[in-house]
Amino acid sequence: xxxxxxxxxxxxxxxxxxxxxxxxxxxxxxxxxxxxxxxxxxxxxxxxxxxxxxxxxxxxxxxxxxxxxxxxxxxxxxxxxxxxxxxxxxxxxxxxxxxxxxxxxxxxxxxxxxxxxxxxxxxxxxxxxxxxxxxxxxxxxxxxxxxxxxxxxxxxxxxxxxxxxxxxxxxxxxxxxxxxxxxxxxxxxxxxxxxxxxxxxxxxxxxxxxxxxxxxxxxxxxxxxxx
DNA sequence: GCCCAGGGGGCTC
DNA sequence: GAGCCCCATGGG
Numbered sequence: 444x445x446x447x448x449x450x451x452x453x454x455x456x457x458x459x460x461x462x463x464x465x466x467x468x469x470x471x472x473x474x475x476x477x478x479x480x481x482x483x484x485x486x487x488x489x490x491x492x493x494x495x496x497x498x499x500x501x502x503x504x505x506x507x508x509x510x511x512x513x514x515x516x517x518x519x520x521x522x523x524x525x526x527x528x529x530x531x532x533x534x535x536x537x538x539x540x541x542x543x544x545x546x547x548x549x550x551x552x553x554x555x556x557x558x559x560x561x562x563x564x565x566x567x568x569x570x571x572x573x574x575x576x577x578x579x580x581x582x583x584x585x586x587x588x589x590x591x592x593x594x595x596x597x598x599x600x601x602x603x604x605x606x607x608x609x610x611x612x613x614x615x616x617x618x619x620x621x622x623x624x625x626x627x628x629x630x631x632x633x634x635x636x637x638x639x640x641x642x643x644x645x646x647x648x649x650x651x652x653x654x655x656x657x658x659x660x661x662x663x664x665x666x667x668x669x670x
Numbered sequence: 671g672c673c674c675a676g677g678g679g680g681c682t683c
Numbered sequence: 684g685a686g687c688c689c690c691a692t693g694g695g
Binding site: 529531 | 692
Binding site: 485486489490491492493494495496497531532535539574575576577578579580583595597598599638639641642645646 | 674675676677678679
């Protein structure tokens with residue numbers, strides 16, 4: 444049973460960590476994309492791959508003038524595989540992209556604004572039914588393309604907050620998500636920035652899966668939290 | 671050469 | 684439901 448006092452303490456800790464990250468790294472300007480559609484394509488391509496590789500794949504799609512719902516929906520899948528090859532798992536990801544394009548065209552006539560007019564819960568449920576879209580990808584699309592109020596959880600979130608002692612480490616995706624959404628103010632901009640900062644911290648210095656970071660700003664956080 | 675990257679699905683037991 | 688395996692390229 445968590446008392447109200449402990450509630451306040453956790454809230455304060457989450458905001459304190461956020462402020463530390465923001466003061467260290469600043470505004471991350473996420474998502475790094477020009478359009479909502481580009482966010483979706485990026486979210487699908489970045490699955491278990493470094494963002495640098497995704498940029499190459501998206502640049503290839505742009506260079507072929509195919510960064511469009513209908514164009515990607517209709518284009519040859521073998522061509523698509525070649526274009527996204529740098530992003531890895533290209534056979535699977537090409538098929539995922541095709542499935543998502545079909546979904547967008549059939550459900551919303553390819554109109555993303557139409558999709559995001561629907562409620563968060565409805566879109567999320569539909570997205571999760573599309574093969575290749577799991578919780579993190581669905582939530583990234585909802586938050587960063589749809590500006591919906593949903594906190595995105597990823598492997599870094601689990602790793603960092605477990606090391607900070609705020610998570611046990613065996614929580615499910617939705618439990619971690621509920622944790623953040625319970626203790627953080629309901630704010631799309633905060634959710635946007637917080638997840639981006641976590642990824643920044645994670646990819647900057649905490650990418651090692653070893654239990655302790657030797658020299659990274661996470662240790663600063665750990666020390667600060669211990670105070 | 672080895673490890674890891676802004677996950678997700680399918681299979682086994 | 685937990686524990687594996689697969690997907691495949693590219694940078695450190």
